[in-house]
Amino acid sequence: MNIIKLSAIDSTNLYLKKMASESNLENFTVVVAEHQTKGRGQMGTKWTSDRFKNLTFSILINIKRFKIEEQFYLSMAISLGLLNVLKGQVKVPVFIKWPNDILAVKDKVAGVLIENNIGGSFIKQSIVGIGLNVNQENFSNELENVTSLKILTGHTFNLDELLLKIVNSIKKFVQFIESNRLQELKKLYIESLFKMNKPSMFIDKNNVIFLGKIVDVDKNGRLVLELENETIRKFNLKEIKFANR
Known part of the structure; x- marks a missing residue:
């Protein structure tokens, strides 16, 4: 090495x-x-x-x-x-x-x-x-x-x-x-993902706070969330973060 x-x-x-x-x-x-x-x-x-x-x-x-x-x-x-x-x-x-x-x-x-x-x-x-x-x-x-x-x-x-x-x-x-x-x-x-499948509060790039849970990461590395209404949304890096930890 x-x-x-x-x-x-x-x-x-x-x-x-x-x-x-x-x-x-x-x-x-x-x-x-x-x-x-x-x-x-x-x-x-x-x-x-x-x-x-x-x-x-x-x-x-x-x-x-x-x-x-x-x-x-x-x-x-x-x-x-x-x-x-x-x-x-x-x-x-x-x-x-x-x-x-x-x-x-x-x-x-x-x-x-x-x-x-x-x-x-x-x-x-x-x-x-x-x-x-x-x-x-x-x-x-x-x-x-x-x-x-x-x-x-x-x-x-x-x-x-x-x-x-x-x-x-x-x-x-x-x-x-x-x-x-x-x-x-x-x-x-x-x-090994933090908060995988656990309902958590997130904040998006427009400072909108919402509840969702991580259900997957797609082939492009985007975070896949299931929202309260059971719809699925995908987020790139810096488009979303945890509202609190």
Whole structure:
């Protein structure tokens, strides 16, 4: 496994993307930074992290003949890989919050950003950025509903050991895609979703609050909700969020 360690960088995703464009990198090459100055989340959000205390890293993933319309399966594999490791580290329930955040009970402990390089009708390669709150105990007041492994357990974690566990776990779930076990992968993902099949309050992009329950995620990664009147609606990222947790 090729692991590149940096003391500080603006973004591990940007660094790895540049490297991949300039040379032929080994699959599952990892770039990990002790400090990331411009970490990014979904849809342009920021990921902030204290120096030396957390895991901020990116993984290069190449999947042969990976069709564009199947790209959300990689999101499933990454979140399941993370979840699989975290379940063994904490004693509280952990979930995937659609599309690929990881929650411990109801607080965010990890986030994922996937950037794909497209060629024709296939994804040539993916850069997967992951931020995991590990040993940080204090967070900005601007951040709500966040936690870390140390807050949850009281233990200080070895970052290098944890990184290896996560990358190996992600490899295991990426194999579901490589062996075309997509429905099996989706079943595991659906079973791990936060608030799956539980009536919950949501708020849409127009600030309308409504009751619904998650019943599925479609092939394009859209969240499928059943409303009070039993109609079905589908939502893309940033079109909907939980009204409260």
